[in-house]
Amino acid sequence: ESMYLQVPFRTSPALNFKNQGYTTRFIYGGNPGWRDVNKFALHQGFDSIEGEVEIQKKLTSTVLEKHDWGIFDEDLFKYIEVTLAEATTPQLLVVMTTTNHPPYQLPKSYHSLSLEWSKDLESRLIIDKNLALDRFKTYQYSNEQMGQFLTRIKSSPLGQRTIIASTADHGFM
Numbered sequence: 001e002s003m004y005l006q007v008p009f010r011t012s013p014a015l016n017f018k019n020q021g022y023t024t025r026f027i028y029g030g031n032p033g034w035r036d037v038n039k040f041a042l043h044q045g046f047d048s049i050e051g052e053v054e055i056q057k058k059l060t061s062t063v064l065e066k067h068d069w070g071i072f073d074e075d076l077f078k079y080i081e082v083t084l085a086e087a088t089t090p091q092l093l094v095v096m097t098t099t100n101h102p103p104y105q106l107p108k109s110y111h112s113l114s115l116e117w118s119k120d121l122e123s124r125l126i127i128d129k130n131l132a133l134d135r136f137k138t139y140q141y142s143n144e145q146m147g148q149f150l151t152r153i154k155s156s157p158l159g160q161r162t163i164i165a166s167t168a169d170h171g172f173m
Contacts, residue, residue: 001035008043015045017092023047025091027080029055029098030070037096046094055079067105069098073142074107077149084158099142100168104134112137 008015014024024046032038032051041049052070059082064075076097084091099106106112115136125132146166153159 005036005040006043008045012044013094014041014092017090018045018047020090022090022092023087025050025083025093027051027055027076027083027093027095028070029073029076029096041094058082065107065109067099068103069101071098072107073097073099073145074148077145080149081152081156081158084153084162085156097142099145100138104131104138106137106141110141112140115140 014026018024025048026032026038026041026044026046027050028034028037030052032041032049038049038051052064052066055071055075056064058079059075064071066072076095080093080095083093115133122129127135150164153162153164
């Protein structure tokens with residue numbers, strides 16, 4: 001959405017990996033047209049931009065449950081596994097999840113572990129207690145899904161040839 005939308009960055013990971021023979025893919029758990037992320041990613045050297053429509057097509061055996069921003073992390077991670085398993089060239093996948101956005105919806109099938117906090121933590125909450133609980137449950141869900149994904153990759157043939165780096169951009173309180 002800025003004047004830099006069409007500026008290719010010299011340090012773009014996609015361009016660097018592409019120059020080394022990798023297929024570069026930007027995968028977003030929602031609509032990649034959000035804030036023109038798809039247009040920006042194309043200028044950064046990604047070969048393809050994939051979002052919830054492509055994910056749904058690939059995972060046709062089930063109808064994916066969605067939230068307001070797109071698909072849940074568990075389905076996004078399934079898509080990544082299928083994508084890596086089918087790859088015939090080295091891949092760079094840059095992936096953005098969407099479950100971490102308000103209104104903090106979770107799949108109907110997800111049952112969170114008990115969440116309890118100390119009186120000290122509760123006294124320092126600067127938001128409504130129910131909103132904080134929804135955020136913590138979403139954070140728990142996202143972490144569980146990432147952990148299960150990592151375990152599946154490590155215990156599969158992909159584990160011997162896959163490097164995964166993870167970071168987050170949404171802080172909680």
